[in-house]
Amino acid sequence: MDMQVTDLAVARGGVTVLEGVAFTLSGGQVLVLRGPNGIGKTTLLRTLAGLQPAVAGRVVAGEVAYAGHADGVKAMLTVAENLGFWAAVNGVGGVEAALEAMNLGALRHRRGADGSAGQRRRLGLARLLVTGRKVWLLDEPTVSLDVASVALFGAVLRGHLGQGGAALIATHIDLGLPEARDLDLTPYKAVQPALDEVFG
Amino acid sequence: MIALLLRDLRLAMRAGGGFGLGLAFFLMVTVLVPLGVGPEFEVLRRIAPGILWVGALLACLLTLDRLFALDFEDGSLEVLATAPIPMEGVVAVKSLAHWVVTGLPLTLIAPGLGVLMSLAPEGYLWLVVALAVGTPALSVIGAFGAALTVGLKRGGLLLSLLVLPMYVPTLIFGTDVVTRGARGLDPGTPLLFLAGITLGAVALLPFAAAAAIRANLK
Amino acid sequence: MSIWEYANPKKFMQTSAWALPWVTGLAVVLLAGGLIWGFFLTPDDFKQGSTVKIIYLHVPSAMMAVTAWFMMLAGSLIWLIRRHHVSALTAKAAGPVGLTFTLIGLVTGAIWGQPMWGTWWAWDPRLTSFLILGLFYLGYIALWEAIEDPDTAADLTSVLCIVGSVFAFMSRYAVMFWNQGLHQGASLSIDKEEHVSNVYAFPLWTCIAGFVLLFVTLVLLRTRTEIRARRMKSLLARERVA
Numbered sequence: 116m117d118m119q120v121t122d123l124a125v126a127r128g129g130v131t132v133l134e135g136v137a138f139t140l141s142g143g144q145v146l147v148l149r150g151p152n153g154i155g156k157t158t159l160l161r162t163l164a165g166l167q168p169a170v171a172g173r174v175v176a177g178e179v180a181y182a183g184h185a186d187g188v189k190a191m192l193t194v195a196e197n198l199g200f201w202a203a204v205n206g207v208g209g210v211e212a213a214l215e216a217m218n219l220g221a222l223r224h225r226r227g228a229d230g231s232a233g234q235r236r237r238l239g240l241a242r243l244l245v246t247g248r249k250v251w252l253l254d255e256p257t258v259s260l261d262v263a264s265v266a267l268f269g270a271v272l273r274g275h276l277g278q279g280g281a282a283l284i285a286t287h288i289d290l291g292l293p294e295a296r297d298l299d300l301t302p303y304k305a306v307q308p309a310l311d312e313v314f315g
Numbered sequence: 316m317i318a319l320l321l322r323d324l325r326l327a328m329r330a331g332g333g334f335g336l337g338l339a340f341f342l343m344v345t346v347l348v349p350l351g352v353g354p355e356f357e358v359l360r361r362i363a364p365g366i367l368w369v370g371a372l373l374a375c376l377l378t379l380d381r382l383f384a385l386d387f388e389d390g391s392l393e394v395l396a397t398a399p400i401p402m403e404g405v406v407a408v409k410s411l412a413h414w415v416v417t418g419l420p421l422t423l424i425a426p427g428l429g430v431l432m433s434l435a436p437e438g439y440l441w442l443v444v445a446l447a448v449g450t451p452a453l454s455v456i457g458a459f460g461a462a463l464t465v466g467l468k469r470g471g472l473l474l475s476l477l478v479l480p481m482y483v484p485t486l487i488f489g490t491d492v493v494t495r496g497a498r499g500l501d502p503g504t505p506l507l508f509l510a511g512i513t514l515g516a517v518a519l520l521p522f523a524a525a526a527a528i529r530a531n532l533k
Numbered sequence: 534m535s536i537w538e539y540a541n542p543k544k545f546m547q548t549s550a551w552a553l554p555w556v557t558g559l560a561v562v563l564l565a566g567g568l569i570w571g572f573f574l575t576p577d578d579f580k581q582g583s584t585v586k587i588i589y590l591h592v593p594s595a596m597m598a599v600t601a602w603f604m605m606l607a608g609s610l611i612w613l614i615r616r617h618h619v620s621a622l623t624a625k626a627a628g629p630v631g632l633t634f635t636l637i638g639l640v641t642g643a644i645w646g647q648p649m650w651g652t653w654w655a656w657d658p659r660l661t662s663f664l665i666l667g668l669f670y671l672g673y674i675a676l677w678e679a680i681e682d683p684d685t686a687a688d689l690t691s692v693l694c695i696v697g698s699v700f701a702f703m704s705r706y707a708v709m710f711w712n713q714g715l716h717q718g719a720s721l722s723i724d725k726e727e728h729v730s731n732v733y734a735f736p737l738w739t740c741i742a743g744f745v746l747l748f749v750t751l752v753l754l755r756t757r758t759e760i761r762a763r764r765m766k767s768l769l770a771r772e773r774v775a
Contacts, residue, residue: 130770167533181397185390191329203318204398314764463689480668481700484707523696530688
């Protein structure tokens with residue numbers, strides 16, 4: 116099992132939004148986070164990525180790779196340089212394979228600034244392949260991708276699962292993964308404390 | 316970490332302005348001061364160390380607000396925070412890159428500007444030594460200020476308000492090294508103080524700056 | 534019962550509401566007493582004439598300017614270590630008060646210095662370090678104001694306060710190294726021979742006690758305001774979530 120979460124509570128802007136979240140994620144599994152806007156999907160992913168502290172609960176996990184709303188693409192570097200940098204930071208290779216997997220081979224010498232939003236997003240997702248990490252935390256990964264690219268990403272994700280990887284995804288669209296399980300966050304919505312308990 | 320250093324240097328070269336802007340600003344300050352205070356040789360010679368140091372200080376400040384802000388805006392900082400490099404290392408490497416792009420060139424062109432300011436001949440060596448020893452502290456202290464203000468839309472002005480008071484000890488000792496050197500006195504004591512501040516800042520401030528960045532990413 | 538119970542905002546509001554009138558009253562009595570005693574009931578100095586009497590404002594405010602910074606430092610450390618909101622908010626509350634004391638110290642010093650030294654301002658080490666302390670206060674207050682999220686603001690200002698303390702301290706010694714100065718020696722000290730005579734010292738101590746209580750009053754008041762503001766913010770944030 117690659118990630119075990121028990122009784123987790125997370126907060127956004129000092130207000131607890133989710134509590135009692137519990138799930139396990141093993142190699143080869145995908146968990147899709149569901150729930151209306153503002154329920155706390157992004158907050159949950161950021162907490163699991165270690166970017167913000169949890170209010171309560173326990174997270175047992177190895178190192179994770181996180182892809183948020185921003186792609187982390189440098190406008191003044193080429194596509195290959197961008198990806199090469201992240202591979203070097205993570206100390207793994209596979210830049211060429213990652214470029215091919217997201218169909219970026221032909222764009223390798225193009226600057227980040229010259230790519231479209233969809234191309235930059237593809238580059239942002241290709242970065243996951245050069246992290247060498249088993250659990251991927253993805254926040255709306257398919258934003259600005261066209262249908263073909265979504266299918267491409269679906270294939271990349273299946274490949275990752277095939278190698279024993281796992282993924283936790285916040286998304287509203289169907290990625291075409293039959294094995295995906297849903298995790299509806301609505302039941303975990305935090306009950307707000309009584310009025311006079313708020314900062315008092 | 317080396318990859319990060321190389322990336323930052325490459326970005327500084329490509330984005331332009333990185334190298335040039337600080338130097339041009341330094342030159343501008345040194346040209347404006349004699350125009351303001353008058354061309355008297357004696358006056359210029361006396362104020363030269365101070366003006367050169369203040370110019371270097373302000374030139375350093377100029378590029379600081381982009382140190383982390385660019386990485387923050389495009390999401391790289393978030394990804395770096397989850398990468399296997401400790402945030403302290405990121406801060407240290409980015410400060411080093413900042414120094415290579417601003418502090419080092421400032422140190423190298425300072426003697427040329429010393430001529431404009433009629434610096435005494437004995438002072439040139441000490442000017443270079445003092446700037447070489449002192450400017451790393453300016454970059455690291457500045458990185459701390461940049462880390463505090465990274466999440467702010469208009470952090471530039473606040474950044475200078477936070478950073479400039481912390482430049483006081485470096486300015487005082489740095490200027491004193493040059494002044495003593497130019498008068499033919501022994502600049503050993505202020506030079507040791509200057510080196511002490513730089514070493515202390517380089518050793519400790521990355522931790523404070525990393526804490527600030529983590530708080531800003533929350 | 535542990536001292537940390539007072540760090541609970543509710544408990545703090547209760548206790549401070551009870552203590553505030555007493556502290557305020559005592560501050561007014563001590564300040565009025567000390568200043569009247571000092572201004573009207575002590576003789577003029579044989580060298581400085583009646584100018585010396587500004588000491589009753591100058592020395593206490595200068596002392597409190599430094600004390601306020603130490604209080605901010607303590608509050609910041611407690612926030613970083615134990616995450617008590619009240620301690621972060623007292624540090625925030627102390628900032629503007631400390632800055633005001635610093636300004637009072639500088640202005641009364643200038644008024645005192647003009648007839649004594651013949652100049653409003655001299656780049657004397659003590660004056661210069663006070664000016665620099667004022668700049669540190671400005672930065673600290675500006676950082677609090679600039680950051681929207683209150684917990685992030687508390688984190689960042691706390692780190693700034695700790696690092697700033699080190700640099701303020703270094704600046705003080707750097708400035709002493711830089712220039713020797715005109716300022717007279719310590720006005721009050723326990724172990725030194727050189728200080729003011731008892732005629733001036735007793736009303737001065739009364740004024741200092743008054744200033745300490747004035748500081749406590751202001752910080753309590755401002756902290757209460759900050760706690761209410763925080764509560765309001767939390768309620769609004771909660772409304773957005775619901």
